[in-house]
Amino acid sequence: MSSTARLEGLVTASYGRHYQVESGELQIECVARGKQSESVACGDRVEFKLTSPDQGVVERILPRASLLYRSVAHRSKLIAANVDLAVIVIAPIPSYYDALVNRCLIAAQAANIEAVICLNKSDLGETADAVFAQLAPYRNLGYAVVRVSAHHDINALRPHLEGKISAFVGQSGMGKSSLINALIPGTATATASISTALDSGKHTTTSAKMYRLDASSRLIDSPGMQAFGLNHLSAGELDHLFIEFRPHIGHCKFSNCRHIHEPDCAILAACQQGKISAVRMSAYQEILKSLTS
Ligand SMILES: Nc1nc2c(ncn2[C@@H]2O[C@H](COP(=O)(O)OP(=O)(O)O)[C@@H](O)[C@H]2O)c(=O)[nH]1
Ligand SMILES: [Mg+2]
Ligand SMILES: [Zn+2]
Known part of the structure; x- marks a missing residue:
């Protein structure tokens, strides 16, 4: 194999302008150059060239089946590509914004992605019951609404994830990372090892990270958001x-x-x-x- 051969891979994490790319057994840390550098998303399939045994440069993004993103002012902020399902995570504590749930639903709809509303922390008793009741309008529209607890029981969510790439989105503190940890025990360890390699100060904050649930299902953790700009819609x-x-x-x-x-x-x-x-x-x-x- 020549060192300039183009390889194909899957972007499993994005850290500012650095990407973790999985290609067969290889884990490559890639950069993207020029205008490409702001347009690569976790979940993208890319062509890249190796510059060292474990480093490379993204050459091309392969066509996407879908792209979930939001706007910050008039710039797009990519969340994840090639996603089948948006898992909109809410919880009774801290209190969630209904406006944000609607905006996530609209963004998913615009991207032609299925959505499920996931009420986490349902171990919190009556407050969780009250929030579940408030979600009736969404159930009536036909959106799937599930109740889970990352600390006790996440089974209601499992069937929705089968065979899909699912992106967990929502405000911070709702339990997105905890749910992924509960679904894939040991995720915390994987997170730690990647972060020592990549989050070492020279890189900006992680924007999204993908995990393997089983042979045909993947989960994407995304950082919390306080607002979901939709300026990209007309x-x-x-x-x-x-x-x-x-x-x-x-x-x-x-x-x-x-x-x-x-x-x-x-x-x-x-x-x-x-x-x-x-x-x-x-x-x-x-x-x-x-x-x-
Ligand atoms: N009681 C309760 N607390 C939870 C549950 N899931 C997550 N938490 C807590 O909520 C906080 C935020 O969780 P985290 O997964 O970091 O949220 P994220 O910001 O959405 O990724 C942490 O202190 C978790 O321990 C749950 O099901 N029940
Ligand atoms: Mg988190
Ligand atoms: Zn009208």
């Missing part, structure tokens, strides 16, 4: 991403209706008739406002 596509709006779209008086306060708006009418929940209606309006202001 105002015109937003209503379609609220799945319960779809039967009513196209029935407004004005073809360019934004469903805020226009006359004869089919979406507002559906909301008044209780076919669209007031919570989701205001979530839509809040996101729309953030895209156009």
Whole structure:
């Protein structure tokens, strides 16, 4: 094998502009150059060249099946590529933002990724019961909602992960890393060894890390977020991403209706008739406002 041969691999972690790439039995620490350097995501399949036995340069990102990302101001922040499922993790403590759950759902919908809402820390008794009750609107929309405890029982989540690449997203402190630890015992050790190799001060914070659950399933841990910017979406596509709006779209008086306060708006009418929940209606309006202001 010549040292300049192109190899193919899977990006299993991204640390700022450094990437852990898995290629067969090899674990390579790669950098990406030029405009490539901000566009590689955990989960990407890439072509790379070795520059030493365990270091390389990413040459090309192979076509993606999906890309989950959010916006920070007007720049995209990639979360993970080639993901099948977004596991939106919430918990009763610390308190979670419903707006963030909606925004994660919309981002998943926009990326054509399945989503499941995972209520963690259900060992916390009555507070967990109250949060579970608040999630009824999402269950009614057909989104899967599961209750688990990373410390006691995570079985309700398992069937959703089978055969998929799943990205765990949500606020920090909800238990994303704990859930992955519970699903894959020993993850903490793996985390520690990678971080000594890569998080040694010269690299920026980890943005995402992938773990193998079984031969056909992978899990991606992502750092917590306090906000989920959706500036990459256009105002015109937003209503379609609220799945319960779809039967009513196209029935407004004005073809360019934004469903805020226009006359004869089919979406507002559906909301008044209780076919669209007031919570989701205001979530839509809040996101729309953030895209156009
Ligand atoms: N009671 C309880 N605490 C949990 C559970 N899962 C995680 N925690 C705690 O919540 C805190 C945050 O967990 P972590 O996994 O770091 O959250 P992340 O920021 O979402 O990755 C830690 O102190 C965990 O021990 C759970 O199921 N029950
Ligand atoms: Mg974490
Ligand atoms: Zn309308």
